[in-house]
Amino acid sequence: MGYDCVVCAKQVPDTKRITGEAMTEEGTVNRAALPAIFNPEDLNALEQALSIRDAHGGTVTLITMGLPAASEILREGLYRGVDRAILITDQRAAASDTLATSYILSCAIRKLSYDIVLCGRQAIDGDTAQVGPQLAEKLSLPVITYMEELISLEGKTIRVRRNIGNGYQVVEADLPVLLTVTEAANTPRPPMVKKIMKYKKARSKSEVEQEVKNLLQGDFENYAAELEAQQVEQICSELKEKGLLIEQWNLDDIDADLNWCGRDGSPTKVHRIESVVLTGSEYKEIPPTEEGINQLVAELIEDHTIG
Numbered sequence: 001m002g003y004d005c006v007v008c009a010k011q012v013p014d015t016k017r018i019t020g021e022a023m024t025e026e027g028t029v030n031r032a033a034l035p036a037i038f039n040p041e042d043l044n045a046l047e048q049a050l051s052i053r054d055a056h057g058g059t060v061t062l063i064t065m066g067l068p069a070a071s072e073i074l075r076e077g078l079y080r081g082v083d084r085a086i087l088i089t090d091q092r093a094a095a096s097d098t099l100a101t102s103y104i105l106s107c108a109i110r111k112l113s114y115d116i117v118l119c120g121r122q123a124i125d126g127d128t129a130q131v132g133p134q135l136a137e138k139l140s141l142p143v144i145t146y147m148e149e150l151i152s153l154e155g156k157t158i159r160v161r162r163n164i165g166n167g168y169q170v171v172e173a174d175l176p177v178l179l180t181v182t183e184a185a186n187t188p189r190p191p192m193v194k195k196i197m198k199y200k201k202a203r204s205k206s207e208v209e210q211e212v213k214n215l216l217q218g219d220f221e222n223y224a225a226e227l228e229a230q231q232v233e234q235i236c237s238e239l240k241e242k243g244l245l246i247e248q249w250n251l252d253d254i255d256a257d258l259n260w261c262g263r264d265g266s267p268t269k270v271h272r273i274e275s276v277v278l279t280g281s282e283y284k285e286i287p288p289t290e291e292g293i294n295q296l297v298a299e300l301i302e303d304h305t306i307g
């Protein structure tokens, strides 16, 4: 039997490349100065979904919520072989915290057919690891977090090995289920050259709008809006005909209640942001002998680290 998989992926700034310019004077991330990438563990979630499709058949749908530029990771998904890619973008979703983000994603997923919803364990910028479990709660799905291996998938039952820090658990659940996938689960497949050739020109409507706006900038002040709209419609219908129009949904398309989206739907309040600079201080090497360990324990008791 085939399985319908929905993968949630986030476009994130590449935090490995944080340099002086990548931080603003207030100590926040200057997103414009950092390359934007496919959140690494979301690539593991995508790989998991693709290998389920390879083994059992079914479909893989990739969704992301973000700015129009997030279409880039949807193209990357198409290069790797997803069947469908959907951008959820809407200015009314700006300033969404994890609760609002998971609500919006849940509204979108309800519009799709799914047996397995896959998220990365964690996004490398927000770093909360909250969205997957919150999404499962909103969809009333069982959730298996920290997945490091798919042990079996038979009929409506899935068995997964999950990391618990100092060991592992094997967990069984009935479908539909939500998994949050770690980097240990697999090695993401590379993009396929044929698919790159096919989808490199795929665009979402908001990208087309931006491109047309840039082209017409400064021209025909008075009737630019009308001309713009016509051009956008024409380019979008040509892309659609060729199967190159990336689907785009706004909050109305997914019947989202606006009270639960954006700033209104976000109870998290950021009071202060601090830059924490970690500096090295003195260290002591403990010899791996019984005497060394005894000495370490005695010192830890003495300074009340352990009692």
Ligand SMILES: Cc1cc2nc3c(=O)[nH]c(=O)nc-3n(C[C@H](O)[C@H](O)[C@H](O)COP(=O)(O)OP(=O)(O)OC[C@H]3O[C@@H](n4cnc5c(N)ncnc54)[C@H](O)[C@@H]3O)c2cc1C
Pocket (backbone or CB within 6 Å): 008, 009, 010, 011, 039, 041, 042, 045, 063, 064, 065, 066, 094, 095, 096, 097, 098, 099, 101, 102, 105, 118, 119, 120, 121, 122, 123, 124, 125, 126, 127, 128, 129, 130, 131, 132, 266, 268, 269, 270
């Ligand atoms: C008060 C407040 C205001 C904010 N305002 C903004 C803002 O204006 N613009 C902005 O970009 N961010 C904003 N954020 C950040 C935003 O809330 C988080 O980036 C988002 O909720 C995801 O949380 P996370 O990064 O901790 O993801 P995690 O919970 O660590 O992500 C886990 C997994 O969930 C999935 N996932 C997470 N986010 C998405 C997504 N967007 N699309 C698809 N799948 C996803 C991925 O599979 C990911 O691996 C704001 C946060 C707060 C607290």
